[in-house]
Ligand SMILES: Nc1ncnc2c1ncn2[C@@H]1O[C@H](COP(=O)(O)OP(=O)(O)OP(=O)(O)O)[C@@H](O)[C@H]1O
């Protein structure tokens with residue numbers, strides 16, 4: 419793989435706050451296509467929050483997140499970021515897999 423390949427996920431200085439409490443304090447991360455990355459850290463350190471930010475289930479308060487080279491959750495107009503509407507966000511999310519920590523499975527369905 420070349421160093422110029424578009425990363426699957428790229429995070430730049432991602433900041434997330436809940437009620438003024440800064441949970442993600444400028445997270446930088448890139449994941450290349452085919453690469454396997456583990457986020458490890460104590461309970462409450464923000465691992466799930468970061469994953470939820472990647473598919474825009476949480477709105478970030480600073481920085482930027484790209485999935486396959488496309489800005490996640492926003493469209494850029496010059497200096498301005500405009501949030502995508504729910505349909506556009508859902509379309510982007512459809513290409514991102516996620517297993518929730520509380521699985522949120524359908525109780526009436528089985529794997530089969
Ligand atoms: N919706 C929310 N509102 C307020 N605070 C939140 C919310 N979601 C997460 N937090 C807080 O953000 C912090 C990070 O939580 P998060 O669930 O991301 O941690 P984690 O690293 O995934 O922990 P664990 O290892 O237990 O899964 C915690 O202090 C949590 O209480």
Ligand SMILES: [Mg+2]
Pocket residue numbers: 465466467519
């Ligand atoms: Mg978690």
